[in-house]
Amino acid sequence: MKAYFVIIGILLFPLTALAVDPGEILKDSKLEKRARAISKGLRCVVCQNQSIDDSDAQLARDLRILVRNRILVGDSDTAVLDYVVSRYGDFVLLKPPVKGVTLVLWFGPVLITLAGLIGLILFYRRQKIRLNNLIQLNNKGQKN
Amino acid sequence: MIVEIGHFSLILALFIAGLQGTLPIIGAHRNNHSLMAVAVPAAIIQFILILGSFIALTYAFLVSDFSVINVASNSHTAKPILYKISGVWGNHEGSMLLWALILAGYGAAIAAFGKNLRPSLKVRILGVQALIGTGILAFIILTSNPFLRLTPAPLNGNGLNPLLQDPGLAFHPPLLYLGYVGLSLTFSFAVAALIEGRVDAAWARWVRPWTLAAWGFLTGGIVLGSWWAYYELGWGGWWFWDPVENASFMPWLAATALLHSAIVSEKRDSLKAWTIFLAIMAFGLSLLGTFLVRSGVITSVHAFASDPTRGVFILLLLMVTIGGAFILFAWRGPTLKSSGLFQPVSREGGLVINNFLLTVAAASILLGTLYPLFIDVLELGKVSVGAPYFESVFVPMMIPMIAIMGIAPLLKWKRGDFKTALEKLKLAIVVSVIGGLLVWVLIDRASALASLGMTISLWLFVATFTELAVRIKLFKGSLRESIKHLCRQPRASWGMTFAHAGLAITIAGITASSSWKVESIQVMKFGDQVSVAGYNYTLKNVREIQGPNYMALRGTFIVNKGNNINWILEPEKRFYSNPVMTTTEASIRPTFFGDLYAVIGDKDEKSGGYITRIYFNPLVPWMWAGAIIMVLGAGISLTDRRHRVGAPSSNRVPVPEISANE
């Protein structure tokens, strides 16, 4: 389970401490709230599938601090995200942006839903045809 | 010596599985009774052999026989006995052996208890089950043999990952596999039925209890894993939409859909091909999960150390079993004629919508889980698909689903009346709307989604009990009569009531815990006090303690609220040396309205205090309670006379019925 990455972690990454630490927290609670929201959407690049907000890796911590510093400098939320994306790529965004490569991802569920709906309509249409056939058969039977 | 016996017994099991997978199927085809007779004893012998092999490996772990590579790399003499045992399946090879054991166990169960199954169907089921077994056993022996020796034997082993040294996680894999692998049986039922070309009400009735059992175990396994994450990862998260979590969730969704479509197949002789398809899919998704976890194609916090040869083998297995089943499906599927007719607004119609939404949800999760892989293979770059994606896709599908779950059980079979059903649900509508509004006004005006979550939870809960009240004719006659009706309710209906009500409670827990969690992170010195969600936490002291195979920092918090409450919370931070690792052990005090959750962190060198994290996780106990109620529902349903494996088969021949005035 997690061990596999932890073992690599010992070799490749600085030693770990716990996630968000009291020293990092911004005094302005409004800004802190923004920082937390941004951190939750950024992937910890050394731990895979964890946001930097949940991660206890050092690099995640440094990224959290960086996010807070950018906010203090006056960057908007998108500017902060752009800053990180320009260095690590879309890979760091846990919610992938809607663009060429992710069109299938974002519109796939809509297409799947539509395909399912078409299937449903066809199913009920066929049921109706069979029902009508049965009624006709039945009527014939009664006439005889 | 015992290890060699285990090894030999495994090879023998492969041989038996090979026989069991071929002779009975040929026998059933030629109507050769002596070949068919091989199936039952073979299934039982195969199970006993694998059991022997499993016991041998467990023995090697118990006596710490480090001349076995698997034991040396996953165990340690200083480990508590429970974790020596759970260490057997805490690694790739051992867990595959458990997989094979459970697979053969289900086969043996059919052999022993499936006396009322049509003989031709029964031997074919056992044959298909053994074909899967052959593949899995060959996989173990060729690529993941847990019995390989190591010379010279090391003096001690590497130990088990401390994160896995936990009672919750010790039982998570067996439960999960009982669920995952239980779906192999529904798969075998489906393939056997396709070979026979015959799917009738009796088939659907036979397949239901097995699906139900697998579903119950799978639910339990998923919840146990989630519960573990909740208390072990140290901040109260319980679901991460990690690829491997999704890999267990997709078969769950498919199995849930299957449970419901099998009802329609049994009672109304309809949706047969669809039910067969779901039975194949549910197991297909289980195999897919196995592939994802063990091949290393996807990065996950859960991944076992990856090995491409294993990946190739499982992929082949997936291709042959599921591909084979789908070829049969393409060939036989169109001949499975359904006779039952129904209107879109009807009980069946509701179940169809349920299946539609569950399937679309499972397909969307599959798309999201595999998308990074697709993009990577096509060399279009790297993307991450994380929780925000899955939430924004899954939640909108579940809202209509819950809405329909409230109404559908009140609709009549074949042709229901929407208006009448809604009239019966007046109470549910009023309660849920008012409840949702109250949540919005009193608790949280920022999140419409939280109010909506509470609304649908209330709606489902009240609607489920309204349905029960309608069934027992509450307030329609005397109370005594209603109680009489209540006692006569079939267990299967109770199962539904429990499962649906449990889900309602779980939804309330999920909504509250993800919307209104309170968090407080700070440095505390001894005697310092913080207030979180109305509870006052005082850090009394932090001591070093010695565990069986770890050292720990244990913090003691005194929690007060008013004069009545005086609780002690003692979170730990543990330092393991075999292998080197630290873990956090949160201390949790459940209350009706939520969990008090405290974590102790490192010492803050500057101030001499300790970093503490204190959370209030609202309604989290409801989440677990709801899940347990759902599993109970499955258990109650299983005791229904009609679901018993030995129940006499019905002779009812479904006749197409014509609804009036059409």
Place this chain on the structure above:
Amino acid sequence: MNSRWPYYAPLIILGVLVSYFAASLGQNPAEVKSVLINKTVPEFVLPPIEGNFNGFSSSDLKGDIVLVNIFGSWCFACRIEHPFLMQLKETNTIPIYGIDWREPDRTAGPKWLKKYGNPYTRIGDDPKSLGAIAFGVTGAPETFIIDKNGIIRFKHIGPITKKNWDKTFKPILEELEKK
């Protein structure tokens, strides 16, 4: 429905999935290609490590073809790579700029370099990962080739060895020299 095609759909979807899986088996999902390739190095300023006078900042990366190497005394793989970097220095192959990443304390990096030798022309001390994040680093060691205009041309993850030097680094450097 008269047509049989819906019954073939699962088979087709399975076929597509399996071929994707087959193609993906050889790949390493953890390996991430840098988006910084062919872009100018983002701005950063790093102070010198203890005992040095020169720090390292993005403005130093103009005029020469250089390597930028991320290392740390805690990093086991950096130890493996180190002798090869020393060899590059001794043969005057290419200037190497170092980012000393996340040392446990200020003396650890200088001590390590004293013990094993210092192959770096300039070293920046990077306790807060500012340099590492500028380069989009995910672990150490990582090495970048920067051209004369300060543009990142190549990223290598893991230790440099004689083998991968000859195979990947050399051709890229030769190509850049020609321009």
